[in-house]
Amino acid sequence: MDRYRAGPDGFPATIAVETRSVGRSVLAGMDRISAPLAIRADDFMRAATAAFFVAIFAVGGVYLTPDLQTPSELVSWAQLAIAAGIFSRKTMPLSALGIIALWLVALKDYDVFHLLDYLALGVGVAGYLLLASTDNARWHEKRFLVLFWGVTIALMWSSLEKFAYPNWFYPLVEEKPFLTFGIPRDIFIPMAGVAEFTLGFGLIWTPLVRRLSAVALLIIFTAAVYPFGRIDLVGHAMIMAALILIAVDPLSKRAAPVPRQPAAIAHARSLAVVTMSLALALVAVSSSYWGLHATFYGANGRATAGQISTHTYSPEHPHGPGTPAISKPDPQAHSQ
Structure with a gap:
């Protein structure tokens, strides 16, 4: 169980370090390294978003992500139009509208329940494009906040899938057993869910916590490209682009400095706040997830292979409800 507590316990320690000179030195060093990108954060995000939509246009036959397939050629061309609209602030609102429209068409x-996996990220990117295009300074300055919250909610929401449908991931870990590092699959999958939820939560915490959380997630997503290929890179490109910006942290340039306080007080306060906030986030997100799950499938219902879902079984997407149920025991579980 210590593995499950490692993430949350690291937050107070990081915050305690952040209030000391060493923490401020780390942040200053990260600022120096990221300064060239920080001053062009909007250019980077617009270019990354446009490149993403060009990439899925090139992949063809998908809605917004390689997992959502469609035979419609019109959808592919619509995504190319979204990419084109990003190059002008005047047409960026149309691109934002196009993202939401494609989600609705899907x-x-x-x-609908599994399309919610993509809603927060889609709203976050669309919200960024809309706010980045406005001349209203009050709304314009919130563009990164909307984007970062969208990524955070998307990661926390999708992490719960590993608890609701762990069997969807069985074919994945059986096909590529090295992913589990020798840990039994029924332990590794919920551990991965805990890590994803906790790191997602970290993206909206203090500057050092959110930047280190973003770096950790970037390492994970980047490492996944080798075993899963370039389509996996395309599918996660928008999340990775946002994570790069969180690591650069343009928000911190406008934030007030962290006040200095005695280390013992800082640690006790941060421990209480982190514990309470993480618990509230878990309750809020999991209640929403399971509440909507019960609404769509009933109190004891589950999505089945016969229901349309975002996760379809194919050689490129092996973890999906279309796979036959795997009832055989995990051989690793008996070797521990």
């Missing part, structure tokens, strides 16, 4: 082909 409802005719896919299960």
